[in-house]
Amino acid sequence: MITNLSVVSKTNKSVHCDLEDEVVILGLDDGVYYGLNPVGAFIWNYIQGLVKVEDIKDAILEEYDVEKDVCEKDLLELLEDLLDKGLIEVQE
Template sequence: MTTAEDIVMTTRILASDKVVGCEIDGEIVLLHLDTGTYFGLNPVGAEIWNFVRDERSFEEIRDHLLSLYNVTPARCESEVKALVGKLASQGLVAIHNHEVSQ
């Protein structure tokens, strides 16, 4: 299983189809259908979530956030890696390092 430590620029990230979400007050509420657990994402997390509804590379997510927020690339990369790692550990996103995705 790929973890946050394995994330590189080409790592592909995709929202799980076992998760449904909605937006409320600029935040995202997620429900994992298998576990019945709810999760909340702040506006930055919501931005990432909406972006990975279509499969994206880590680099695409980083560039997308850099275009939206005034933050250094190093800090952006570190925070995105941490968040994506947490999302993956809860089964909310799938991350893999294959070159070609199905």
């Protein structure tokens, strides 16, 4: 389970391409393309190396007009989804 204290990083099991304000990711293990909307793309591009989830949340709150609890819930859901697809790794 991912929490605010978790540290995430991209795996080497994907390649991505920026398309305007969105991102398309190809999962190399499953051969499936995944699309991220502008906020998802912001999160994906923010993950450079090891990044604490709390830092990602703070960056989103600075960039977008969103309530803190909504931001946290949506961020954790997206990260769990990316983890399930093998696109990110988590360290505690």
